[in-house]
Amino acid sequence: MPIQQFIEDLPLWAAKKNSIADIQTFLSAMGSLEKKMKIIHVAGTNGKGSVCANLTQMLVDAGYRVGTFISPHLVRINERILINQVPIDDVKFSLAALKIKDLASTLCAQGLFHPTYFEFLFYTAIEAFADAKVDYCILETGLGGRLDVTNAISSPKLTIITSISFDHMQYLGETIEEIAKEKAGIIKPLVPLVFDDQFPAASKVIEETARSYGIQTFALTEKKEVYFPLLSFFNADYKKDNAILSMMAMQLLCPSFSLESQLASLKKVQWKGRMQEIMADIFVDGAHNIGGVQAFIQATRTLCSSRQKKPILLFSTVADKNSQEMIENICDSLAPQKVWIPHLHTHRASDTLTLADWFQKYTKTSCEIVTCSSVVNAFQKALSSRQEDEILFCAGSLYLVGEILGECND
Template identity: 40%
Template sequence: MTYEEAAAYIAEIPKFTEKHELAHTREFLRRLGNPGIDRKVIHVAGTNGKGSVCAYMQAILLAMKKRTGFFTSPHLIVINERIRINNIQIGNEKFLEIFQKVKKTVDGMAADGIAHPSYFEFLFGMAMLAFEEADVEYIILETGLGGRLDATNAVEHPILTIITSISLDHTQYLGNTVREIAKEKAGIIKEGVPIIFDGTDEEASEVIIKRALEAHARCRKLTKNAYEIREITKKHIAFSRSSAYDKDVLWSINGCGIYQPMNVSLALEAMECVLDDREKDYEMWQKAVASVTWEGRMEEILPGIFLDGAHNPGAIRVFADTLQALEETEAVILFSAVADKEYGTMIEILCREVPAKQYIITEIEDGRKVSARELAEVFHRYTSREVCICPDVKKAFLTAAAKKGNGKLFCVGSLYLIGEIRRMIKEKEVEMN
């Protein structure tokens, strides 16, 4: 079997199996030898910001010479991105080797009448096995969907849990209110295991604190009072923390996403919790944080062209906050969305709070796509500014890039869109003047 065949097999999994109970995931892991059971696991859930918090923690752990595994989703270009060891995605040869070991276990399950793992379960099993074989000390696990029933929640003894910002997303699975969604996210809280969370939303906070008390889990709530933004430009943000540890330290972040100071603050609180006093080298931590670039999160992929994976109302709202802070009122917006997102609300926020020069609407190659024409109709309800329909992503990107002139182009609305643009640029399918 080749790497390409292995990747194709995994891509086909959703067609012949469904999501399972955690007992199924635990049996799957048991048959794999319970890889990573003795490692220091940090488990992260939330609606937005999970990947960024994980990336900042990873950077600090690596700066402290800790071997670290990171399981993240979704991938933007290749599936290997989901499994990182010391911030290097596993190569094709290692991916195939791990796949074959997991596939052998899955075949054994089938012989015993046990259902095939889901797409996410299969990749989670691969990640844990890869981390075990790499002998990592820390494992950072990002949930895929929700928390309580997520496959990553099969890990029963993490050393820390983190919940990032919570807003409406995946409502068909997680609930129709922030309170209901928070209950699902709070499902990762374990008996006696510390929990650090973004307490910006009061409804979500109430749910998380209640669950933490039930689990006798030491609880640390962060609000916007936890930090103060000192400077924001199109290239970086500088902020200070109100923490007694380093209130006079200035932290610098790559990019201009106004949401990142909270994510960095969560990561720093986490590191202060899991590392001992001898390892609290804030000068080293500053350098680690400043070095992080997280793909598709207010990422300047080309001069004046930004990719932001905002794909739900909460993320679009903070994207709008960022543009307002930058006083960016004449940008071009390239937008696409999938059907299971609340794209009507996303578009309303964009039109109301981001007075762009022009909106270019496209559609992604996915079964859940919303046609560019249908999206454009929603835009016309909320704006009188120019809305251009361009279904082909490549043509839409080139059109948007040309329209921006000396201004800025922001590509938002779908991680699939972000991944496709990154791929085109990486493979030089688009030539920029």
């Protein structure tokens, strides 16, 4: 069985979750490779991937070799493990993963539980980064922070917490304060923290946690007034906020890297699936929770205003998201006149008829709503239907974005 298939068959969850101590035991058996790297640890609800991409670009441009571990992948699993921004190739991925598979078998025989899907990929990334001799390792949390596998790292160089909103409430808590507490679990003694302080309920929790450790904190609003006007080349305000967090982090990591150099690096960043224009007037955006959709709405309104065009929408979600509230927000703020709702190729897919009913319920203008059997079918229909005065936005799920990008690549 190819190693990629072996990994895809691993469970996302296990009846008995490996504790942080268990994960540290596995890392120790790997030779404590992570302790030889300068690690930047990134948590948050939205913006983690963008911050990782921004920071990777700046560090690479500053002359460093950088390993970046992100999730999820959009098309291929290799996208989760980047060396100097490039997805690891199949040979190196397989070599690293086979080492982890062999070690997992040995440790399971000694009583440790087998790694889950995300744990296995995390170990594979650490192995690959060590083999590549990276100077910096940027780790994006998978879910939450406090109990996330990446939090087994004991001494990062820097921690970053991006914006926090409602998502994964069944695991992280029902209130912003509870969710923020889980994200703040990555904060460590003696490790500086850069964070988005624009959401008071979350900021209070983060600041209290930081004070308990007596660490240095650097809040986004300290620099927003200065940096925001310099970032007009981004097509969305949330991208500017993420860029500011990245710039503040870079200043701490590499003070000699000038402001001009930072801006030059940021202009080069290509982060797939985040308000990405894949064809003229065709955008894909991975917004998949309330905070993400609110940022998506703001960016969409700005783009439509600047181009003097109307939004039309290709939208679908997975069933464990607050789809109804997302749709209500979209209808209230964007009033799209055409909506295509495809069935996603995942067992987690939302029911398309239910999504269509919610669009029908909340739309305030005449709106053509079409359900489709697949993303490919919906995308083709939307492309053929789009008029010159319309911009097509595809949003609601990273699964949706991945399927569209995969179709475009083919």
